[in-house]
Amino acid sequence: MVLITFRGGGRGGEHGSNNPSKSIEHMCDTRRMADDRMADIFAAVRLGGGNPAAARQALEKLWDEIGEGGDPLHRCVIAHHLADLQGAAADALLWDRRALAAVFGPGIPLDEGLRSFLPSLYLNLADSHRRVGDFDTARMQLTIARGHLDVLAADAYGALIRSELERVESALARGSTEPLSS
Numbered sequence: 001m002v003l004i005t006f007r008g009g010g011r012g013g014e015h016g017s018n019n020p021s022k023s024i025e026h027m028c029d030t031r032r033m034a035d036d037r038m039a040d041i042f043a044a045v046r047l048g049g050g051n052p053a054a055a056r057q058a059l060e061k062l063w064d065e066i067g068e069g070g071d072p073l074h075r076c077v078i079a080h081h082l083a084d085l086q087g088a089a090a091d092a093l094l095w096d097r098r099a100l101a102a103v104f105g106p107g108i109p110l111d112e113g114l115r116s117f118l119p120s121l122y123l124n125l126a127d128s129h130r131r132v133g134d135f136d137t138a139r140m141q142l143t144i145a146r147g148h149l150d151v152l153a154a155d156a157y158g159a160l161i162r163s164e165l166e167r168v169e170s171a172l173a174r175g176s177t178e179p180l181s182s
Contacts, residue, residue, distance in 0.1 A: 037066070037074050045081050056085040073113055075102035080117070083124060089131035089177070096124045118148040119161050127168050133177050142169055 048055035063078050076099050083095035100121050103114045122145035129138035152158035
Protein backbone atom coordinates (compact mmCIF):
# COMPACT_ATOMS: atom_id res chain seq x y z
CA MET A 1 0.00 0.00 0.00
CA VAL A 2 1.02 3.60 0.07
CA LEU A 3 3.16 5.17 2.68
CA ILE A 4 2.58 8.63 1.38
CA THR A 5 4.37 6.77 -1.26
CA PHE A 6 2.88 3.46 -2.24
CA ARG A 7 3.06 0.59 0.21
CA GLY A 8 4.24 -1.75 -2.48
CA GLY A 9 4.48 -5.16 -0.79
CA GLY A 10 2.38 -6.51 1.92
CA ARG A 11 1.43 -4.87 5.15
CA GLY A 12 3.42 -5.23 8.27
CA GLY A 13 6.40 -3.07 7.40
CA GLU A 14 7.11 -3.91 3.76
CA HIS A 15 7.07 -0.50 2.18
CA GLY A 16 7.32 0.75 -1.36
CA SER A 17 9.86 3.35 -0.28
CA ASN A 18 13.26 2.71 1.24
CA ASN A 19 12.95 5.95 3.17
CA PRO A 20 9.40 6.55 4.36
CA SER A 21 10.26 9.82 6.08
CA LYS A 22 11.44 11.32 2.79
CA SER A 23 8.07 10.55 1.24
CA ILE A 24 6.24 12.22 4.11
CA GLU A 25 8.46 15.25 3.90
CA HIS A 26 7.78 15.38 0.18
CA MET A 27 4.05 15.58 0.80
CA CYS A 28 3.80 17.74 3.89
CA ASP A 29 3.70 21.49 3.79
CA THR A 30 7.08 22.82 4.98
CA ARG A 31 5.78 25.22 7.62
CA ARG A 32 3.72 22.45 9.23
CA MET A 33 6.57 19.93 9.02
CA ALA A 34 8.68 22.08 11.30
CA ASP A 35 6.39 21.61 14.30
CA ASP A 36 7.44 19.36 17.16
CA ARG A 37 4.52 16.96 16.76
CA MET A 38 5.37 16.32 13.12
CA ALA A 39 8.97 15.69 14.16
CA ASP A 40 7.66 13.07 16.61
CA ILE A 41 5.59 11.51 13.83
CA PHE A 42 8.59 11.40 11.48
CA ALA A 43 10.69 9.75 14.19
CA ALA A 44 8.01 7.09 14.77
CA VAL A 45 7.69 6.43 11.03
CA ARG A 46 11.46 6.02 10.71
CA LEU A 47 11.28 3.19 13.25
CA GLY A 48 9.18 1.23 10.75
CA GLY A 49 12.18 0.57 8.54
CA GLY A 50 13.84 -1.64 11.14
CA ASN A 51 11.28 -2.19 13.87
CA PRO A 52 7.66 -2.16 12.64
CA ALA A 53 6.28 -3.16 16.06
CA ALA A 54 8.01 -0.20 17.73
CA ALA A 55 6.80 2.12 14.96
CA ARG A 56 3.23 0.89 15.40
CA GLN A 57 3.42 1.37 19.17
CA ALA A 58 4.88 4.89 18.84
CA LEU A 59 2.33 5.94 16.22
CA GLU A 60 -0.58 4.52 18.25
CA LYS A 61 0.64 6.49 21.28
CA LEU A 62 0.79 9.67 19.18
CA TRP A 63 -2.68 8.93 17.79
CA ASP A 64 -4.07 8.65 21.33
CA GLU A 65 -2.27 11.83 22.46
CA ILE A 66 -3.51 13.89 19.52
CA GLY A 67 -7.10 12.74 19.89
CA GLU A 68 -10.07 13.46 17.68
CA GLY A 69 -9.62 17.21 17.88
CA GLY A 70 -5.97 17.15 16.86
CA ASP A 71 -4.41 18.69 13.78
CA PRO A 72 -5.91 17.03 10.68
CA LEU A 73 -2.52 16.73 8.96
CA HIS A 74 -1.03 14.98 11.99
CA ARG A 75 -3.99 12.62 12.24
CA CYS A 76 -3.86 11.88 8.51
CA VAL A 77 -0.14 11.10 8.48
CA ILE A 78 -0.33 8.92 11.58
CA ALA A 79 -3.32 6.91 10.34
CA HIS A 80 -1.83 6.62 6.85
CA HIS A 81 1.34 5.09 8.27
CA LEU A 82 -0.44 2.93 10.82
CA ALA A 83 -2.30 1.35 7.90
CA ASP A 84 1.07 0.26 6.52
CA LEU A 85 2.00 -1.42 9.76
CA GLN A 86 -1.05 -3.66 10.03
CA GLY A 87 -0.72 -7.37 9.39
CA ALA A 88 -4.29 -7.89 8.20
CA ALA A 89 -5.86 -6.17 5.20
CA ALA A 90 -9.05 -5.43 7.16
CA ASP A 91 -7.03 -3.62 9.84
CA ALA A 92 -5.16 -1.65 7.19
CA LEU A 93 -8.50 -0.65 5.66
CA LEU A 94 -9.68 0.65 9.03
CA TRP A 95 -6.62 2.91 9.32
CA ASP A 96 -6.89 3.99 5.67
CA ARG A 97 -10.45 5.11 6.41
CA ARG A 98 -9.26 7.01 9.48
CA ALA A 99 -6.63 8.80 7.40
CA LEU A 100 -9.26 9.93 4.92
CA ALA A 101 -11.65 10.91 7.73
CA ALA A 102 -8.92 13.16 9.15
CA VAL A 103 -8.84 15.04 5.85
CA PHE A 104 -12.61 15.31 5.43
CA GLY A 105 -13.73 15.78 9.03
CA PRO A 106 -16.40 18.36 9.88
CA GLY A 107 -15.11 21.91 9.72
CA ILE A 108 -11.72 20.94 8.30
CA PRO A 109 -10.67 23.16 5.39
CA LEU A 110 -9.07 21.16 2.60
CA ASP A 111 -5.83 23.10 2.36
CA GLU A 112 -3.07 22.34 -0.11
CA GLY A 113 -1.13 20.24 2.41
CA LEU A 114 -4.09 17.92 2.98
CA ARG A 115 -5.14 17.92 -0.67
CA SER A 116 -1.68 16.68 -1.67
CA PHE A 117 -2.38 13.43 0.22
CA LEU A 118 -5.54 12.55 -1.70
CA PRO A 119 -4.04 10.49 -4.56
CA SER A 120 -2.09 8.38 -2.08
CA LEU A 121 -4.99 8.07 0.37
CA TYR A 122 -7.42 6.90 -2.30
CA LEU A 123 -4.79 4.59 -3.78
CA ASN A 124 -4.36 2.99 -0.36
CA LEU A 125 -8.09 2.65 0.06
CA ALA A 126 -8.32 1.00 -3.36
CA ASP A 127 -5.58 -1.45 -2.50
CA SER A 128 -7.06 -2.27 0.92
CA HIS A 129 -10.50 -2.83 -0.59
CA ARG A 130 -8.88 -5.06 -3.23
CA ARG A 131 -7.06 -7.00 -0.51
CA VAL A 132 -10.31 -7.69 1.36
CA GLY A 133 -12.02 -8.75 -1.89
CA ASP A 134 -14.24 -5.68 -2.33
CA PHE A 135 -13.31 -5.16 -5.97
CA ASP A 136 -16.14 -2.77 -6.92
CA THR A 137 -15.21 -0.35 -4.14
CA ALA A 138 -11.53 -0.74 -5.03
CA ARG A 139 -12.28 0.30 -8.62
CA MET A 140 -14.26 3.30 -7.39
CA GLN A 141 -11.38 4.36 -5.11
CA LEU A 142 -8.93 4.07 -8.02
CA THR A 143 -11.17 6.32 -10.10
CA ILE A 144 -11.23 8.89 -7.31
CA ALA A 145 -7.43 8.64 -6.93
CA ARG A 146 -7.01 9.30 -10.65
CA GLY A 147 -9.25 12.33 -10.29
CA HIS A 148 -6.77 13.85 -7.84
CA LEU A 149 -3.57 13.19 -9.81
CA ASP A 150 -3.43 16.84 -10.86
CA VAL A 151 -1.98 17.74 -7.44
CA LEU A 152 1.11 15.61 -8.10
CA ALA A 153 4.21 17.13 -9.61
CA ALA A 154 5.95 15.60 -12.59
CA ASP A 155 8.64 14.19 -10.31
CA ALA A 156 9.66 10.78 -8.94
CA TYR A 157 6.92 10.79 -6.31
CA GLY A 158 4.22 11.60 -8.85
CA ALA A 159 5.56 8.89 -11.15
CA LEU A 160 5.53 6.41 -8.26
CA ILE A 161 1.88 7.07 -7.41
CA ARG A 162 0.87 6.85 -11.08
CA SER A 163 2.80 3.59 -11.45
CA GLU A 164 1.23 2.10 -8.33
CA LEU A 165 -2.23 3.02 -9.59
CA GLU A 166 -1.45 0.85 -12.60
CA ARG A 167 -0.23 -2.00 -10.39
CA VAL A 168 -3.37 -1.99 -8.26
CA GLU A 169 -5.51 -1.78 -11.38
CA SER A 170 -3.67 -4.78 -12.83
CA ALA A 171 -4.13 -6.78 -9.63
CA LEU A 172 -7.83 -5.92 -9.71
CA ALA A 173 -8.09 -7.12 -13.30
CA ARG A 174 -6.60 -10.46 -12.19
CA GLY A 175 -8.98 -10.67 -9.23
CA SER A 176 -6.01 -10.83 -6.87
CA THR A 177 -6.32 -10.21 -3.14
CA GLU A 178 -2.63 -10.90 -2.54
CA PRO A 179 -0.27 -8.16 -1.32
CA LEU A 180 1.63 -6.49 -4.13
CA SER A 181 5.31 -7.33 -4.24
CA SER A 182 7.81 -4.60 -3.40
